[in-house]
Amino acid sequence: MIAKITGGKDTANLIRYLYDTKKKGHTDPHLVASWDGFAPDPGRTNDVDATKRALVADLDLHVKQAERLGRAPEKHVWHCSIRATKTDRHLSDDEWAEIARRIVAATGIAPTGDPDGCRWVAVRHAPDHIHIAATMVRADLRTARHWNDYLTADRELATIEEEYGLFQVIRGDRTAAKRPARAEQEKAKRAGQARTAREHLRTTVRTAVAAATSTEEFLHLLEHTDGILVDIKHFPSGDVRGYTVALEGDVNAAQEPIWYSGSELSPDLSLPKLRKRLDATEPQQSARWVNPWHQATAAAERIPHHLDGDDDAAAQAHLAAFGEALDALPLLAPQAIRPQLHQAAEAFERATRSRIQAEHQHARALRSAVRAMVREPAPKDGALLAMLLDAAVLVVIAARRWHQRRHHDQQVTAAHQALIHLQAAYEQTATAPLTALAQRRPPQQMVERHTILIRQAMPAHAEQVVEDPAFDALTAALATAEKAGHDPKQLLQQATDERALNDARSPARVLTWRVERLSTRPAPSDRARVARMRSAALRQGTSVSPAAVAPASQPQPPQARRR
Template sequence: MITKVVHGWRVGGLIAYLMGPGRAQEHVNPRVIATWDGRDAVWQPPRSDAARSELGPLIRALRAPAVAAGLDEGGVEDKRGFVWHCSARVAVGDRVLSDSEWAEVARELLDGAGVARRDDAGGPRWVAVRHADDHIHIAVVLVRQDTCRRFWPFRDYPRLREAARGIEDRLGLTVTAAADGTAAPAPGRGEIEKARRQGREPARVELARAVREAAVASDGPAEFVTVLEGAGYLVEVRRAPSGDPLGFKVARPGDMTASGKPVFYSGSRLAPDLSLPQLVRAWAAAGQGRDLVDPVTTARRRVDAARRSVGTVRAGGVGEDPEGLASAAHTVLTAMRGASSDWADAADRFDRAARSPRGTAVREGAGAAAMRRVARQLVRHRRMLGVPVEPGAAGVALAVALVALLREIAAWQRDRGRAHQSDAALSAADLLTGVATGAATRPIEGLTIPAATPGPQIGTRRDRAPAGPSR
């Protein structure tokens, strides 16, 4: 079960949308299935005609504590509104839950997240609305009824995720992974709709890819900015009084606000590992290195070494930190994006597997640094030739080595219960297998994909939880 929370100010507008026909007439039989006082059916708005419900009594009741608290629905006073809006959705293939089951789900989520306790009669007012088979919406006004004081739930996001996992177990739903902070921020609805109107992919997605490629190709902030500007992007660097760079933001040409200003994204808004401090650490780990005559072959040897190291760790031996090797492997995939669309897609799929859960210390050793150096040389080799990296025998050998490494990383992630990262690594390996076996009509002696090192049971594809947007 995937949950998502957003904050707002206008509970009336939210209820009107949830109980209305939807933007594309997609809402089917919208109805109230649970409320704060247990009188669920009482708050179901009567229908005065075929197209509109009488929402006034429900909206006024929900709004009453906020009005008593003197809160402004215009959202002028602060950035985060007092309306807590949670959507909860089951996975494709899960059974259709009844209204009564969804009502109990709503109460469990609110209680588990600490937003509205079951035994708290003076808690906030809320309503759960259903207008589709696979999901519900819960709207809560974060003002207590007994004191008319506004409040913020403590750690509601991770607690909500844990409550959802308990519901999955109870109802026999698809099991999803715990939130781990590795997901890149997804484009918002406004970004998606804007991109659709322009006939382009969302700016956030394009910029994250461009920033990552520029980071791999660069050896420091100055070259990084030069590469991005050379690709046509707008870059602004935030500097300390000493002149040292502290951060950056980037914009896509032509992506403007309503007032005509560029829409900038900081690196940390694009992905957890794209902030300037993170990039500086990666550049320091890679060092300057030296130019390589044959970076593709060298990359294959270093990837092989990384695979053996991860396998050693999985088998209980001493090896380099797989966290750092996974991150460095992503730079090699990024450097090879220009070889074909399969290479590019594999890099995108592996993206999440390359990031460590929040709070995890990552130690990059010599193997990770060597892969980062060779990734930079791969990009520079491509530029020097003026064409994509030649996907000949050396490119196929590199693909074979990377498939083996990605599968080893997937197994290592699975050993640690990281379903999102394991799925991302396996998905990338599956896609890259097509590159690795594409020379089947021209077999190259000695090219076989090693199996993952034996270790704890990691499950099959059927057992793996889908990688959803959990944070």
Template sequence: MASFDGMSPDPGRDPNASLKDLQKLLDQPVMALAKHARPAKHVWHTSVRTAPKDRTLSDEEWADIARRIVAATGIDPGDGQLGCRWAAVRHADNHIHIIATLVTEDGHRPDDYRSGARAQAEARLIEKELGLHEVAPGDGTAARRPTSAERHKAERQGRERTAREELRETVRRAVAGASSEEEFFDRLADAGLLIRKRVAPSGDLLGYKVALPDDRNKDGEPVFYPGARLAPDLSLPRIRERWSGNAQVNPTPQREDTVRTGPGVPAAARRRTASAAWQAVLVVEHGDDAVAAAHIAAAGEVLDALAKTSAAHTRRELRDAATAFERASRCHVRAVRGHDRALRQAARELAHGGPALGRGEDGATTAMAIDMLFFLITAAAHWHAKKGHAQQAAAARQAAEHLRSAYQEAAAHPLGVLYQRGRRLNRSLLQQQTVVLREVLPELAEQILAEPSWYALAATLAEAEVAGHDPASLLAGTVGRRELDTADSVSDVLVWRLRQMADLPADTSEVPEHSAVKGPFAMRPAASRPTSSNRYRGEEAAGNTP
């Protein structure tokens, strides 16, 4: 153990020492003050941890790290300056806990302003000097992490997450696609949260805070969190920015429980989401930074709305994608709102369209939407990486991984249906689509023909022709919108692009007998098609996307 004087009692190694002994020693400067002068909160605590793949540090190295951290934060600056009493305890090979009393030996408050940021800066230097895993520096845009007290409280109550984390997700989902304060607060109330609004004497609304009904303090009162304490972009002024600038996407918002629902509504919302996401990819890649930042932020709303309304088999991965991308939705590039209206409208329609059952057109359009969102989130990762936003880029890449998994779950059945239809195309029609493919994509044709999803693509081209499209022109237009040679399954990508552009049903598992497509297709029960283990190669999540 290391400490301010190098001689503090060590309860972990000395059987004659106790935590009470250590506490009394550290608290002596506090107890020396008059009772009325003692600060109510005088304990400072932090933990320092190495990465899983780092080497095991020695006791001497940990002791030096502790001394550097307390010096950098102003807790015990050294160089003859009066500091606070502190001790560092090594709980395991990979981490230490540092605890200090925030009263100096002469009874004053230490200069510990922004101690957290100062500790982080020193930790980055230590990582480099000791050859440890180097963590990307923060930029002040991250949401506040739960405190140790909040985590311990959640454990005692048997919660999977802390109240802060649950509230942050609920508020994020409430704001996704909302177009007014009234609608936002209605959604919070419908989610079961307790709400307190801060109102100026003039009657103007200044802010809000929320609480879980069953999260109480020792006095039995609800524990409220202001929006800004949940995340920087959840303060009321920042939320208002989302629907400022342009005309409202829906000037007369409806309450969630009165919004129209019915067959096809979730599927239609997912189709429009796919279209909006694809257009947003081009903006993020080629647009002005402020407009790109707005689209990236709005993409977070779409992910929240999609996760909220997804079927059970994709819900967890989509929820994890939304949670991961939350970090990527904020940066120091100030978003110019208004141009992102199509994405926000898509989020609104997802929320109002209600839950999708994950079957038929719902399931297929979910796969289509996830496919397009994968490209958008990957474009966001690439954009952040170019700007040097390391944490946001890493968060977007993590979200893309979750979207990949969700896509595999959502796409298996609809692509299986199309695969079987393609397998049953008559030989001349299949040969016709092969000729089209070789003419339009000569450099990728052989790769596509060897992929399991080629039959799904052939079926889609045949269906587009029956619907009145020229397959060659449609395929050329689809390919021209983005390069494809980095895709692990080019066929998968083209199937969804073609079905979106040609406005074909996303799922054709139940084609009516009078349909014009009945000739090329044998009406047999669908069977699953062979699938590869990875939808895309790993490098695409780092910015090299199809």
């Protein structure tokens, strides 16, 4: 059930509309409930006009009394329409009456047991909805307290849906971006545009945020984006206080650009909120160059673990940073998969926000890696993009679960929609690099040795990995890593420990990309391997000889025979 609440200052005009049988869809208008159960009903009388006047007079009684004392509010009419969904069963008048009583009680219009509650009526003029008309002056001539009436009505409707066995509507937390108005949608349709100006600008601004490292760079990118008009607002001191954007050619009746502030595009796109996020973007500081795609993938792979933790503010920050990563990917991906990535980013945008306030400093690593990625596109073979998309799929699954636990219904739906598009983009991207890797399958003897290591490292998933079509690619990745001096057993253990495989549709693919990324690091020296094994041995209470850690690929030379 959906409630829509508005205010007004003309009781007679509202009653006239509710009982107007000439309006489309208005059939048999009549009362189903009222403040005392005895209100005159224009739908059940021979003299409709006279009964309407009587009903308006009764509803306005306390308003007129308050007016004489100078205490009546300017807008004294409260109007709430409640509509059932198309799949809901037909509700009787008695059921609608009970629903109306619960709504006026929940919203503070007429609290249960309060003899001084406001006067109200519930009118039904269609099978699937009712209208509640109330005047907001109580019998004690005080104005009704109905703050947050939409939220309280919505919560009550959620309970009603469950009790009455009705369709349970997906509800939001008022952090969603504003949807385009019908007029905006019609205007875009007439212009032959698939999206409204508001939606186009929202995507453009998000992409600029994903690429920028500072507020100044963000505004610079916007100003140099084709087809976008930017108006930067300043304080008298000269400091930037805000910005508005418009789409070239999108004008009003006076042929002036239609401007949108950042907050009108989305709650998190106001300049103060953007500044907080951009200030949490740290510059790359490393003694040696590290591939930013590997850094971004590593940061993304850690997000499910953060979401399983107890720090909701940090988790929310990681989701916001991940949303920025999705916003940036269409800039870097091949043309063929950009539509899927655009749709994934637009869908997941809703899952990046909730009532939980993000502490953006927790997501510095991913945010800075994404900025570096924009400046260093991935090679054309698609392997790095596939690696990141593989991690992204598991992040979205974890995000959906995180929102489910917190009853963020809209965000759960958004994550599910994003997952569909991400999986499609991943399948398109991963096929070629995995096929190329599988063609380097090592000899059978090495495959059998790797199979044993896999069974030891992940007994719960071993059979699924070995039977996976991507198993050849995994063994090829392990063989390449081993040739570079890495210990395949250690790599597998590291890959398994750092990411649970339960959510993966193809554990072998997950492990392949993980091994590929981990093996790009310099192979540990003999001294490092000795130290690592001694540390493990100390934990287990055993001892390790240096010979035990000699590299398997470097057999010892034969000893000379004494004569």
